[in-house]
Amino acid sequence: MATTRRRSGPRPETAARRREILQAALEIFGQKGYNNGPxxxxxxxxxxxxxxxxxxxxxxxxxxxxVLRYRDESDVEGLDEQHIPGGTELFRHLVRTAFANEERPGIVQAYAVLSAESVTDGNPGRAYFEERYTTLRGEVADALREMCAERGIDSPDTVARASASVLAVMDGLQVQWLLDRDNVALAEASRFAIDAIVTAVLDPRPSPLGDDLP
Amino acid sequence: MATTRRRSGPRPETAARRREILQAALEIFGQKGYNNGPxxxxxxxxxxxxxxxxxxxxxxxxxxxxVLRYRDESDVEGLDEQHIPGGTELFRHLVRTAFANEERPGIVQAYAVLSAESVTDGNPGRAYFEERYTTLRGEVADALREMCAERGIDSPDTVARASASVLAVMDGLQVQWLLDRDNVALAEASRFAIDAIVTAVLDPRPSPLGDDLP
DNA sequence: TAGAACTTACAATGCTGTCAGTAACAATTT
DNA sequence: AAATTGTTACTGACAGCATTGTAAGTTCTA
Incomplete structure (x- = not known):
């Protein structure tokens, strides 16, 4: 005999409250790291x-x-929104994001600290970052392939290396910027590096370093 | 009247013992981070x-x-040795180091984790990393300027952006590699990106992204 | 024989997670 | 409409552990 069950679920205001907590957690983890943020x-x-x-x-x-999922859902970062414009527009978006990030050092720091921390022993965020990088590289690669196609180029190896490189410069520059926020070259460097990498894919030139490297 | 002081100083074996400790600390901090490494x-x-x-x-x-100083003194990393060869040779050295680092994920991880952790509240390693990046950017910039001079080019802004970018890709790629060690594109990407960035300095081309960005 | 290189024991703190209880609320019954 | 009742959203107290640092004592050795 099935008794009539009484179910209520979360109260109306709870969703908002949880978002408040996630926001606060993002700030604290950003400032002190996950392990050091009580x-x-x-x-x-x-x-x-x-x-x-x-x-x-x-x-x-x-x-x-x-917290990590929350950052994705909200457009806090804006880097990886659901709907990504194809081709050139993605890179333009990346460059704009890099500049916009100057206004929110908190989120930048959270991201930098948590992604690096995620590679440590048994960190609960690791799976998230593994997947995230895979996805992002895929999106950048798609955009690059589209640009290649328009110009009748095909170079799968180069596209794969370039995708990783684009994300890498952006991340790496953020760490440097967090350590030296007044350095204007750091803010401008993303634009420069993304240009350089995309150009190297679309219009390859001989290496200035010689061809005898490992 | 100066009494004859009995001074002993550290014992002969102590220096070696301390190095053992530093080595162990590097490993543990690398695996678990500073805050989480007891x-x-x-x-x-x-x-x-x-x-x-x-x-x-x-x-x-x-x-x-x-620990951070120790890593510099020993040639553990090899990236920033006392005597850095000028011009092209520095970049060739960077590329070789990137490949060599594949054999020592422990040190790579230590570096990635500790540098990111250093930007958190009151981390004792912060000053070290600030100085380190400043120094390294300077060295890369010198090498680039030398290469520019040989070709009769002069472009200070570009050199500054490129120096930061070169270090950034290397660091960023290391984090990605730590999360996905089987991805060969990641190992090859440093070479690709450094080529791209150096080329962009020596032989600039119009941006494929347009000139209307921030 | 003083000082270096430790050890053992402990103080002091800080942290996560559990548990029992309370107040408010929403759904049901009367 | 009021009373009932299960559930949610907490709080306060505390258990339990981990961690850094200190202090006092021991052994060895230059």
Missing amino acids: LAEIAEQVEMTHAGILHHFGSKDRLLVE | LAEIAEQVEMTHAGILHHFGSKDRLLVE
Whole structure:
């Protein structure tokens, strides 16, 4: 005999509250890293106790995973939105994002710190970043292939290397920028490097370093 | 009246013992990060208690600083040795190092994790990395200027952007590689990107992305 | 024989996670 | 419409562990 079950689910305001927590967590993890960013501090920022946060997310590990997903869903970063424009437009978008990021060092730092931390022993964010890089490289590669096709070029190896390189410069420059925010060359470098890499794909030239390297 | 002081200083074997500790610390910090890498674990690896390590280095903070300096002194990395060959040779050296690094993921990881961690609140390694990047950018810039001079080119802005970009790709690619070690494109990408960036300095071409960006 | 190189023991803190309880609320019953 | 009742969203207290650093004592050796 099936008794009539009483179900209520989360209350209307809870979704918003959780977003507040995720936002606060992003800030704290950004400033102090995941391992060094205590739940209590996140809790304090949303006027709650740390037990309250654990009520919502179960564990600190799960909170991190949700934080990373949250950053994707909201257009906080904007780098990898659902709908990516093809061809040239993607790179123009990347360059604009790089400039826009100057206004939000918090998110930039969170991303830089958490991605590097993710490669350490048993870090709960690792799977997220593995997948993320794979996806992003794929998107950049698609855009490059499209540009190649328009010009009647085909060079799969080059496209793969270039995709990784584009993401790498952007990440690497962010770390340097976080250590030296007044250095204008760092802000301008993304534009320069992306141009250089895309050009090398579309219009390859002989290496200035010789051809006898490993 | 100056009494004859009895001074002993460190014992002969101590220097070697400290190097053992630094090596162990580099490994542990590399695997788990600084914040998450306990002294006890480092101590265990050199068959000592954590108090023994504190006897030698005073505090965990000071140990980190010594670890970073140690990595420079020993040719562990090889990237920034005392005597850097000028011009083209520097870039050839960078490319070789990138390939060689495939054999030592431990050090690569230590570097990637610790540099990113250094941008967090009150991290004791921050000053080290700030200085390191400034120095390295300077060295790359010198090499680029030399190459420019040989070809009668002069473009200070470009040189500054390119120097930062070269270091950035290398660092960024390392993080991606740590997350996906079987991806051969990642190993080959440094070579590709460095070529692309150096070429863009020596032989600039119009941007494929248009000139209307921020 | 003083000082170097430790060890053991411990103090002090900080952190995550659990548990029991409380207040508010939403769904159901009366 | 009011009373009922299960559920949600917490709090406060605390267990339990990990970690850094200190202090006192021991052994060895220059």
